[in-house]
Amino acid sequence: MRRSSLYVSSCLLYVFLLSCILFTPTHSSDGDEDGDLVDQICRKTPFYDLCSSILHSNPSAPKSDPKGMALIMVNDILANATDTLSYIEELIKETSDEKLEQQLAFCAESYIPVVKYIIPQAADAISQGRFGFASYCMLDAQKEVNACDKKFSGSDQAPLGDRNDIMQKLVDVAAAIVKLLLNG
Secondary structure, three states: OHHHHHHHHHHHHHHHHHHHHHHOOOOOHHHHHHHHHHHHHHHOOOOHHHHHHHHHHOOOHHHOOHHHHHHHHHHHHHHHHHHHHHHHHHHHHHOOOHHHHHHHHHHHHHHHHHHHHHHHHHHHHHHOOOHHHHHHHHHHHHHHHHHHHHOOOOOOOOOOHHHHHHHHHHHHHHHHHHHHHHHO
């Protein structure tokens, strides 16, 4: 009798454990669907890895819609542009090379409107659903960063090459997301 009782208990425990394993969700449906949305959006941009990295590192991105994701990217652009402008200002203070100082001053003049006007206007436009204007802002930001980059073409010194490159990529990603919003 004791043996059959132990057998029944073992069988019940086995059935219980098996049902726990089989019926326990391995992921939450919210996170998976939203993760797919981040991936779907990022796959439609020119720099999937950059887009995915930024959006997945932002805790609010998985709960966002494409408009929210565009705002996250624009805010990242603003943070990078602000940091780059500060970096340019430090380089200007440290250099004794007059030509380099002029090139850097030109770049500062290119980045100032990006930081103070263009990107904040893009964020406002996205928030208000004015995606056409936001797209225009992205193009304007690209022009400013390109202008800075061209100041160093053919030069031995290109202290902003990497920073301008990442800015271009960030703007390209944000522009692609805004374009998705624009096209509905």
